[in-house]
Amino acid sequence: MSAVSVEKSSFVANLFCLGPYRYLIRTAVLGLVLLSLSRLALVVWQFDRVAQTDVLMQLFVQGIRADIIVVCLLLVLPVLLIPLSSVRYLGKFWFQFSYYWCLAALVLLVFMELATPAFILQYDVRPNRLFVEYLKYPKEVLSTLWFGFRVPLVLGVVATLVLTWFMRRIYRSGKCSLTSWSVGKTMGLWCLALVLIFAGVRSTTDHRPANPALFAITSDSMVNSLVLSSAYSVLYAIYNLKHEAHSSEIYGKLPTEQMLKQSLDWPWLKSYQFTNPNYPTAHWQQAVMKREKPLNLVIVLQESLGATFVKSLGGLAVTPELEQLKQQGIWFDNLYATGTRSVRGIEAVVAGFPPTPAQSTVKLSNSQQHFTTLASILQSVGYQTQFIYGGEAHFDNMRSFFSGNGVAQIVEQHQIQNPVFTGSWGASDEDLFNTAHQQLQALHQQRKPFFSLIFTSSNHEPFEFPDGRIDLHEEPKATVNNAVKYADWAMGQFFKKAKQSDYWQDTLFLIVADHNNRVYGDNLIPVEKFHIPGLILGADTKPELLKTLASQIDLAPTLLSMMGVSSCHTMTGRDFTLDNTSPGRALLQFENYFALMQQGPQQQELVILKPDGKSVAGVYQSEQQNLHLSKQPVSLVDKNKALALVQLPSYLYREQKNSSEATCILR
Template sequence: MISNRFRLNEVLVLFYRLFLAFFFYFLARTLFYVYNSDLLNVDSFGQYLSLAYHGLTFDRMAIFYMSSLFIILSILPIYKTTSKGYQKLLFWSYIIPNLLAYATNFIDLIYYRFIYARTTIAVFDSLEHESNKGTLFFNFLINYWHVFLWCIGLSIVWVFLYKKVKFTRPITIESKKSYWISSIVLFVIVVVGFIAGVRGDLKKTTRPLNIIDANRHVEKPEHADVVLNTPFAILRTIGKTSFKKVDFMDQPTLDKYVSAVKHYQTNEPSTPNIVLFITESYAREYVGAFNKDMNIPNYQSYTPFIDSLSQHSLIFPNAFANGYKSIHGVSSVIAGIPSFKDAFTSSPFPKQKIESLVSTLKSKGYDTSFFHGAPNGSMGFLGFGNILGYDHYYGKTEYDNDDDFDGTWGIWDEPFFQYMRKTLNEKEEPFFATLFTVSSHEPFNVPKEYEGKFPKGNQPIHKTVGYTDYAFKRFFEESSKEPWFENTIFIITADHTNQIDYDEYRKLVNRTAVPILIYTPDERVKGVDKSLAQQIDIYPTVLDMIGYDKPFRSWGRSLINDTITKPFVVNYGGNEYTYQEGNYIVRFNGKDITGFYDINDKGLERNLINEKNEEMLELELKCKAFVQDYFARIIDKKLD
């Protein structure tokens, strides 16, 4: 029997149990840094500790949310809170939600290398369209067993330390009045502390903490991901969308700085076939022809065929993706609609009439097809393709031969490329065909008959990049024999980037660097154009090349003839917009400009915000104008 007049012991035990959560979040953050240190650019242990200190604020929010029931149960004025039964109830109300949330931290030990951001609820939107979730999870378990081991091991230690401090001895209530007074005081203190914990503070003028608030505490944008934790990122994006109108300027000013309608009249109307390849994870880093002037020590290319094709093509070695996921790439390339914090296709607004390559080419009599060797509907491509109006969708179902299934994502690239070629042979010209590849993707396998054929490189993806390059080689070899080949424009790009091997591509801006290649058999477009380019430029470029004779909606520019719109790139990373044009890179958090950097400072190392000049001020307005027009057109359904 113990006396517990003011419930001090209960409070101390509550604090101990909450402290354990903070301690294990610190360990998870440390593992996150260790696994991704080459991308996070932390200069010293002291700097890491500083980031971890700021991370306590975000840890507190996640921990308090997941421990809310446990906290309430711990402070209720119930005389038998120390009984075994009640303590067991406290244990499960603490362990189950906290460990479930804690486990999500371990996703980003690996997944961060693919999306360069903390995982948010949007990842579950992507998985919604996958029919092979069990297979994906099993492959992840096998390939990254050490991550599961860390998660399970630390969870076991957490449970052990929780149980190490027991509080089950009965208490004597010497004075009910004192007990109730202390309970009321305790309740008020804890509730106020809880509200402050989940908001950040108690100021009426301060909004609750959001992901972007992590950038207030960092010098480099990627450091915000050290400050954050994954449970917080998921919790703060549940039921939230970044698709809200903004008002930075009046309409006449906006019209001065952004043009969302294009009309090119340089080329005579024509109807060549269009074959567009959106290549899974095919970062610019892997393609030698796009790295000739990068001066990267010991550089190695993994794409001998695309390198040779580049000599007969027009290539853009300064091109970037407008998003960081596959579905981002599809909407950017085909419809000229980038994705920023959230995917356009996961927003409430994709179900509207959208002018795109599909609609404009169909108006000129083109047959339109989308090829993707994965199970039909994977990645949301079938649904979005139906919105855009593709005439045909060819997936794993239509391929109808599981002998060529890779066991995870879909049909191996080489046979599926040939399947597209044979399907195109049966079509009347002109046709527009989009192929989204699958093989250069985690778990980075190649068909057994090709084991050892392609350079292994320094990253698991390298051999699959070589395999997909070989699939391109075989496709062009066989297609060159077909009657439609000579009258076809071929375009090769990537949806997003992937594993990084060279320091140049670890720089924050270069993490979205992708290739853009345009090949015509008559080589009427050929050379190397080092101007800024982006995925949303592909749509207007195609329409310019075929002499499309009507105005059309496009934020991008023709890479061939546009002399009005200056080359620029806009995308989102490190929780902020990145806008590149002219001599500078602009960073914008959605409210304020946070930095100006020299256009060659892709690592964003020297902020020039205190050295503003006229060009910087104009780029600030252009960046804000783009964002304002983007959300207005999407929300007001003016994408046609």
């Protein structure tokens, strides 16, 4: 063969092998193919939901666009380092680095897509911030995965390993030389590669680069999530964590004075004086109930007890004990959770704090001390305060939040003596309530007022509880309906003991859910899944059916007033003993969407804020559990009213104006 032929053959081989771009281009092609195939499989699986949206073609087109973003993001670092491939003695190391980096990137994409079906089954959306947050708690998460999702876990790991081996074979295929290109050729194409990577990541010529809001093409949040890849969803959530303090600004921004004025412009706040410029929501709440000796307070925070399980709220008949108890107190017939996670429920019920798109304040750094809670208010007037939990209190940062904000005693799993049953999430609910009863008896004997928060956990995946306690609602045993029925039974046993105790007549009890079990649906916000039961009973409470629309943040001010505790605090919820006739409102945070729901004459009216700064109006019919979105634009007045309410908590947190040390200036 002539020298010219050899040289020409070598040139063609090197051109085909693409020099330093060999692994990068293979990664891009493989990544886009794998993500598209995964999206196709998910669409086939969820075709009934997708078909209702009539965006099938747009879903795939926009999906490729979103996939290009994540692939380009994963290739940014090796592309930036391409010039090293032409440096003597560094070229070999660069090729090894790009090989392992690209292989790891593909493994990440594959693993996240394989984890997606199980996550959708649980949360009705692709993996998001929760996927990262729960990595902090490997014991609880691994236990839940092993006992509740063992088959998907094993299959996912095996499939990831098999696909990794397959991708490695593709990477190693061919007989290409890893010799570097000339400096001129490398640098020339490198400039082009940087432009392409930048364009791919930005994906738009608009003022702001593309983000998940751009791909929200339907009113079904699950279908919207299918447009993205799971890796993109999680990576964007991680990126967004650094913007927590300003998270509400994704909806728009009002001037501070206007925001404060509109946030406090509600009928039940008219009688209060907000006169401290350093703490704009601080006010003196005068208890409506006059008592010589204020009542104790016990809150039973039920894990995942949505209205879907309560017969009198249109759900299943798996809570007979609660149905009996509701006849003995104030029953909230139209109560809504602020979010979908336990920490969001804690934030609302215990701190009376409204929701934001950020993490719950239970987890944020600036709220770990001097943050207004029921515990901090009551501790300041001489109450003994405690938190009782069947698991480990460090989970979801609860120990830090409570101990820094007024809770003096924490009773957790290792302090529960001789439990009859221990599952993935700790001691069973009956062990929890037995311990709580003993604790309340001991506190009562000290003849000091007390506040106790009891947080259940048996109604949590993988739904473990002892045998022989209940007649199963269905087979097999480990189902949510059976777990709810067991949790209800355990609570019923506790209240039977409490009614016979010395502390009953001196104690006010609240039974309320932190959130529903699974918040999902084909609406932009599945409103029906935010509906939860709430009941105040004990002491001298008279039975009452409260039909007014209410939010979890209204419970704390109502409890303080019923207990006979007057105080200065920063909570902006509604005291129903002061005003139970004005039309109510609820605040709902779902993923990156925020809704203000107000009570209308016949139905509930919603303003939904979207993360792209746009808004949409809706009407919710609670009996039919139907949300109808309007095609008419939202008025500026209504949008600003909702915007003020979601901007307020971010402002209070960021400026540290929700302090338990706030003082009231009375005129």
